[in-house]
Amino acid sequence: MRPVTNPVGRFVIYALLIMFLLWSVVPILWITLQSFKTQRQAAARAPLFVFKPTLESYGRLWLDSSPDNLAVLLIGLMAVVVLVLLAVFARRLPIPRNIVYAGILGAVIVIIWGIPKIVDTAKFYDYFVNSLIVSAGAVIFSVSIGCLSGYALARYSGMSGVVILLVALAFRALPRMAFLLPFYWMGRISGLHDTYFLVIIALVAVNQPFTIWLLRSFFMDIPREIEDAAMIDGASRLGAFLKVITPIMWPGIFSTALFTLLLAYHEFLLVRILTQSKWTLPLAMVQYIGGAQMPGQIAMQAAAAVSSTIPIVLVILFFQKQLVKGLSAGAVKG
C-alpha cells in the first residue's frame, strides 16, 4: 500500500503500535520489576517504582545457603574460562570448527554438572537441569527423525505433502490427554514412569508431525539436481543426504530445532502427567504460585518466573532471524 504520509495518520500509526507493544510487554516488565524488590516492597498495595534493587529473591531461589567467597571465585573463574573459550576458539584456530564447538559444549556440561559440587544449590537448579536434559533430548531425537522423514516425503511422492500437512494439523488438534493417558498407563505398567526417557519419547511423538511438516517445506526448496549430481559422482543416497543436502539445509534444520526447543521447553501438561520428581521449569513454577509451601511470596514467584524465562529468551532473541524465517517459510509456503 502507499505509505500514509499525512502527519496525523503517522501519529495514529505509532500510537497504536506503541499501545500494542505496551500490551505485550507490560506483564513481563512488571514481574521483572517485582523480582528485584524485597518481599515487603513487592507486597505493597500501591506499586513502587523507585526502589533499591536487590538480588535477595534470586539468591533464595537458586541457593540453599549463601556461598562463601571461594565458591563465588571458582564459579566466576569457570565463567571466564568459557567466555574466553568462546571468544578465542570459535573462529581463529586452524582446527576444525566442529571440534571446537564440541569442546565448548563439553566445558558447559562440566560446569553445569560441577556447580552443585561447589555451592549449595536449591531445588530450582535441579529443575533447571531437568529442563535442559529434556529439551535437548527432545530436540536431538525429533530433528534427526524429522530430517529423514521430511526428506523422504519431499522427494519420493507427489501428493504426500498435502496429506502430511493434514495429518500434522489433525494431530495438533488432538487433545493431549488422548495421547498422554496411554503413555501414563504404559509408564506405570513398565516402570518407565518418572524417567527422562518416557518424557522425551512422548514429547517427540506429540510434536513430530509439526517438525516433519516444517522440515519438508525446507527440503522442497532444494533442487533435486544437486543430489543427482552428487550421486552421479558416486555418492550413495545416504551419502548425498549427509554430505550435500544437510549442509545446504542447515538454516532450515536450525530453525526447526529452535522451534522444537521452544515446544519442549514450554511443555507443561505432558511433564506434569508423566513425571513425579523430574520436574522441569514450567512445572516448578506451580509450587511458587502460593500453595501450601510458600503462601503468596510475590517476589519469589517473580524471581522464579524471570529465571525460567531468561534462558529461552536469550536463545530465541539470539537466533530471532532464523526463527522468524523458519516460521514464515513453513506457514506461508505450506
Added chain:
Amino acid sequence: MIALMTVPLVMAVWLSLNFITFRTLDAPEFVGLANYQDVLSDSRFWGALRFTLLIALISVPAHIIIGLAVALLLDETSTRIRSLFLPGMLMPMIVVPVVGTLMFRQLFEPTGLFAWFFSEVVGRRFIFTEFSVKALIILHTIWASTPFALVIFFAGLQTLPGELVDASSIDGASRLQQLRYVIIPHLRSLIVLEALIALMDFFRLFDSVFILTEQNPIFKADTVMTYNFRVAITVQRLGKGSAMAILAMIGIFVVLIPFLIMTYREQIEER
C-alpha cells in the same frame, strides 16, 4: 514413527472402555460404554465444554483481528523502526505459557499494577470471582496467541505484489476497499490456517487455566482439558478420563473436518 502416534490412540480407545483406577492398574475391568455414559451425564463436563467454546468464540476472532491490524500497521513503518518494535511484540510467544499466566496473575493480584490501577480508577478493589477469572483467562489467551498471528500475517504481507495495490489505487479504490478486495483475499489461506491452529490450541488449553484455578477450585473456570486432567490424574479415573479425551477428540474433528477439506482443496488447486 506412525506407530509412536497411533498406538497410544488405539490404547486410549481401549482404556476408555475399562474401569481403571490407580489401584487397579494391572487389572482393568471391562465395562463397555459405561465411562461414556458417565461423562455425558456429568454436568461439570458440559460446563467445561461451554467455557471452552466461549474462549474459542471470543479469542479466535479477536486475536486474528488484532494480529492483522498490527501487521498492517507495522507494514507502514521503516525497517529500522520495525526492528525496534518486533522483539517486544514477540515476547508473549517466547515466554513459557505457565510463566505468562503467572505474569498476568501478578498484575491482577492485590499487590499488582492493574489491581492498583483498577482501585484508583473505579474506586473499589479488584477481586477474583468466577467472572473475572474467566475474563482473565480469555485476555491471556489473546495476549499469548496474537504474536504468532502477527508474524505469519506480516510475512504474508511481504509477498503481496505491489503492482496489484498500485493498480487498485489507480482505479480509485479507497484504503478500506483495498483492504477488503486486495489484501484480505491475498491473506485468506493464512487467516484460515491461523484460525484453524488457534481453534485447536484453545480447545486443548490447559496451562493457563490450570495455573489460574489451581489454588482456588471455587472458580468454576474449568476447560475441557483441565477437567479431563482432574478426572484422570487427580481423581485417578483413567477410564473415564480416556473416554472424555476420545469424546473431545471426536468433537474437535466434527468442527475441523470442513476446515481440513477446505485446506486440502486449496492445496490441490495450488499445484
